[in-house]
Amino acid sequence: MLVVTDEQIHTAENILFGKTGVFDDDRKTFIREWHTCDLQAVPGSGKTTALLAKLLILEAQLPLKEGGNVLVISHTNAAVEEIRHIIAKHCPRLFAEPHFIGTIQSFVDRFLAVPYYVHKFKKRPVRIDDEVYQEYQEHHKPSRSFQHWLNNRTDKEKILFKSRLLDQDTIGYAFTSDEFPLKNKNASSYLELLRIKKDCLENGILCFEDAYLLGFEYMQSIPSIKSIIQKRFRYVFVDEMQDMDSHQYDIIEQLFGDPTCLSQIQRIGDRNQSIFNDESKLSDPWVPRSSILQLNGSHRLHPQVAAVVQNLALHPIAVNGLRRTPQGMPIDIKPHLLVYKDSNKHLVINQYAQLIKRFNESGHIPQSDKNVYKAICWTTKKEEGRVRINDFHQSYSKEAEKPQINYPSLESYLHLCNQESFASIRKNILNSFLRVLRIAGVKHSSGQVFTKRTLLKFLQNTNPDTYKELKLKLYQWCCLILNRDHASALTQIKAFLTNFISLWPGKSLIGARPFLNAVCPLSVKPATTEAKAKSPNHCCPHGIPIEVTTVHAVKGQTHTATLYLESFYQKSIKKTGNYESERLAPQLKGIALASDAHEYIKQSMKMAYVGFSRPTHLLCFAVHESRYQSHLKELNSESWEVVYVEPVS
Template sequence: MSQAIEITDEDIKYAEDILLPQGKAFDDERRNFIRNLSTIDLQAVPGSGKTTALLAKLLILETKLPLSNGSGVLVLSHTNAAVDEIKKRIHQYCPKLFRYPNFIGTIQSFVNEFLAIPYYLFRLKKKPLRIDNEIYAEQIEFSLSYNTKIALSKRGINYIDILSNSFINNEGIFKHFWSNGEVNIPKIGSHTKTYKELATIKINLLKTGILSFYDCYALAQKYLSNYPIIHKIINKRFQYVFIDEMQDMDTHQYELIEKIFTENNDTNTIIQRIGDKNQSIYNSIKAESIWQDRDNVLHLSNSQRLSRPIANIVKNFALYPEHCTDIQGMNECQLKPHILLFTDSSIKNVIPHFSQLVQQYKGSGELNFRQDKPLEIKVISWNTDWKDNETSRSNPTKVRLEDYHQAFKKNDQKPKEDYKCLKSYILFL
């Protein structure tokens, strides 16, 4: 077992000097979390600086590396952007933390590197060619016969979702990629030509080495089930596990992490889960039903992002109000929250009116912003563009960002890694 690590006031001062503006210091709530190196959950309100507090802990752990038993530190977040932010802020101070035996990355990259790719290599004697949902979907479109596409589309069957989110067991039956339940393909019997065509495409893509992200979780599950020693190896590899933005985990990700580091933890690995259930964005069901709190839960209640007037309003609309009843808005801005009421016919006036309000309060000096940091004003939408689905489009209760601003195109805002043809690459450049 590794020697216990003690985090001192001098250690915290070192992290403060790197991460915080001159003259600023961590408050007692954050200092308690930074010092804590036991298995806990951290529930933090919006803008509380929970990631900064985690970075402080990582900066300090860097000074204690290597650990006495040769194990490492595992840091997981949900998106590449979040991982890039971690690297940007502390990489220059933490050369050891970004090398073996440590690992900092997304949950997907962890599953790929430590479970899915090793198992695929073991079974097929080669590495996967590509792991990418867009490439996977393109290959399905290319492989599926025209008549079958038309027939499935007429029946409202999303064959790409079916193939991406399922796996084939030894009997050739579609299974959900994580659970053992059979996938319900509506109106398609397993004896039909269509079903067999879908199954053939799925198996061929697997053999070719073109995998969806969900395929990797299926491979990971099979690896862990068939070779239980993998749990012990991974636990011995990582003494400390930190999961940022825990609320954005989906069920299969949560179950996999728990299976490795909690259910089969016989090496005293420390796991800390950090997030805010009220800020769940990515998972498809409520965070409460996925993320079950540990016995020991710490809280961060001061929000550097929210002003007092906004904090006093939003805590009454929280999905889980018990996690933000004590929220304190620390931002000095005293502007009151604005609610814009509009009709279907005036929806395109919402963003221009919002822009006018920003200019008005910026001009009057009531909208505070740091002189050393550009003022970023953004429009955020749960859904951006419409899919090719007339049923959804005709639903009067649904709107998209392009309804507010017709010129918005998702691909214009976020460049893709892969395009279908050379012309598309050239146009992008």
Template structure:
């Protein structure tokens, strides 16, 4: 069937009309990928539009659906944001692509739906309640705190940070206990020790309860393949075309599973195309070692629509994976040289204002051609400190030292929080209905029940639906009052009366609990009454807005390198930051040869012993951070480090300014 599909010039023209600005066309290297229906890798430089060419291929394949053999298309990415972008750009043009037998989603959702949940249901004769790391950690934490004194507890207490170690225990496919999903074996099944039996019993109890960690889904998927190997062939027949975007962000267990399913040692029925940029692999837990092995057929996108030539020439020096064919061709028409702001201890607080003044200057002379098109951001790799001593140490700089108001963006909506008030503050404010607030309030009541160990008749924890059904059957009058309360509380939160709503729920909680048990509340009392940690003011609707530098009409977000991966900026200020020890503590020390342009990363690694991992991690962060802006790249480096390591820098490529 695949051999019968051909992609014509008319097909490509159709995709160009939908995806590209008027008058723009795909060049030859992009057309080569769009037409290619073989198993291959597409390696693409920053800003090359790799997702756009994937969308072009999908738009064209939509016109060929349904396939003659009834198979479908599988499109996976690492994050919901990436999937949302795909849906936003082409869903209205592709009704068939977004329906059976096709699947477009995250790697996690694919594993959940096609492997983990079916195997769990077959094994335990019920569906899991929730696959969510936060809830799992809460439940595992309660088991840890209730561990009796025993050999198992003594063994655990010998580990660094024993509670987190316990929460991170995972099964491998042979039922050994390992340190994290991709970690080494810490307790062997063959040893059959009492400690192994204790932790295996606890892990199995949590598994049977229906609350799974995201990692558990991959463990169950591997078991499914082990005991029912034919599922691999079934999935290959279901999905004849498999496309994985942002492949470099896949972790080892995700990478290995996809390879087993859809490459199958080169014997797969599916075509399997992996799309990404190895040099931008900053999200997987394998910080330094590489897991992405090249296919025999590799296509490349070397032209960057985002980067200017002055910026692309710099970014090239920080590419970890290069070949004779590797290059980054900056196609953006801007001539501003990358700048280095050299500062000392007394001028740290002047860095961002000085960067802002440069922005104004370039805006006024017309150099910032993308000023109104893309945002400007200030970024750093390492953002905060855990101890006051580190914060007070002037030789150690992280983002919070450059911008004192910075707070890690940990106030985004989640499903689980450590205190009731957080549920009232951090709901999804993008939806213009009461539903996100209602869900958060119900989730808070579910947490109270979990903390009090109040379960449904079948011994399982309540879901929102089970909670409502139980109350309705137990006491319909109370159900009506409860529903009215939730409505009024939701309205109150919308009106900004969060503290008043919090007080009312605290007062109502014992009455609510009494519906389930006459025993007074105990273990949930601190959760109910504790105030939100790390929030400076009660009435701040959006705490994350503290990470904004404002000056007159300019607003610049202050954030991390991880947070901006995949983004396009008009201008970016990269603040070097302290990380560990070894071959230097800062990027300007570890990557001194790349700043100067005298060595490749490979040469640096060969000449510097015992710092391999640190150099690789620093390289990836610099590569991602430096490749965000279209017009203006600026980097802040301390005067001592600049004089010690970068005094011979090429000033034809860099503009050096002391502040």
């Protein structure tokens, strides 16, 4: 087993921070641990930085004397890109074969889904991608009656992408009966869905969910693959474990969770932050290992906010607020309760801005262009008589907040990617080319649609001049986008595509014109405070730029100040209350969660834990006067400052 010296830790600190003495004892303990364990870390504890230090130390010891390689899995491309951005230049061996650093999806695709598909169908899948999967279905014309039935369902996306196929003997030919209400196997809707799924599978067009199905099937039918993967990867690190969906969690556990596993696996995250999609998880698949390390010190939160956050932890954990001023002085700002009435709830954000301005002027919040101020809310759906995000900020638009997976225009592909990542931009440009070719009906000689790999290979073999020109243009377009000159990149790409399509006689861009010319709604990104105030999810009361968004959207972020807006979620059952201020009143007063607490209370705890743990300086919680009087009037005045929302002065 590896031994980590103080000198190696100092080297890692110098790379990451430009100085030594940064890591506390808890993080050093984790950095030195190489056996299978879980790391439970509070918000702002620096867990990812500690993982980066481990990887830097591993790089210096490659190849490993005991054999084997390193596997790092995270949940999102953004998280993987962050790891790559910070340490890739220092870890050339770690970011090359036979090691692997990527998302859970890319890992499953690479090591399970694709090999098993080749084994079963004697060919490679064409694409594993929800967008291509949906396009393929649309182009292969499901029956009109089925399309009408599907369009009238609220769970349309779920049926198309998440309906699970059965075991190896029936893969592609049946569905589990408990996923959706499609239990009548003689129903026309069932048979049509069956035909569509079977057609996609046999033609190598897979959605992301299909990859996990194939992965589970691989391990069931060829169990030796587990030991093969374990022998390849001696050390396995899974970051942000709490964000894994149940099927992602299960596939990791089937591969590496057995006590006899040849790999040492370390699962890293915060069980209390397991929220995703539009709800907080009803069940928590993450069952802790017998060996658990903790990072309790939060470098984001100061003690007064940390004390509130600690009381909201569904899985109890100490949260020690370590945040201080750059001069080493305490940050002395109590959490604030903003009490509003029906008549002035639209002024809550204005009151929040007044507080920020006051603390700016007093020096309690240092004034800086880098300060981040947000107002966040759990639920967004408008409903009469139930307080939601639009009651506080009428112009809020969910569509403007979150980019869609299926980009509606060429311009969207240029904007809706990591604008700091050359690789991400290049990938999106190539994906837009594939979209144009699919719309134009261009296919490979094999009859399959092009992938990025097969398109570049085709050009290299048949049109080497075009291949060289495209590679040069890709570099130039990426540089333009990195420099935020999207307009020039868009114009040049359109011009290139006009000649590019001529490589396929008889094909044209006529059908792709709507896609090429449509405007991305997020293409003009506000650059100034005044411009931001004009966007639907931004405002600027008292000169304070505030973004209004959801709790889900700010997960993992750090703010200077955060306003948590209470909202209605699910009608009261067993008198739990309908708002966070009702459900969480005991916890906000420091009372432990009851053993028989309802699921709605637990869900509210998870949401508030994530939302309340964002700010470095000021935490505010907006509560209706009636709920304040009936549930929170007895809050400790030493812990909370109560402010009544007043008219604009």
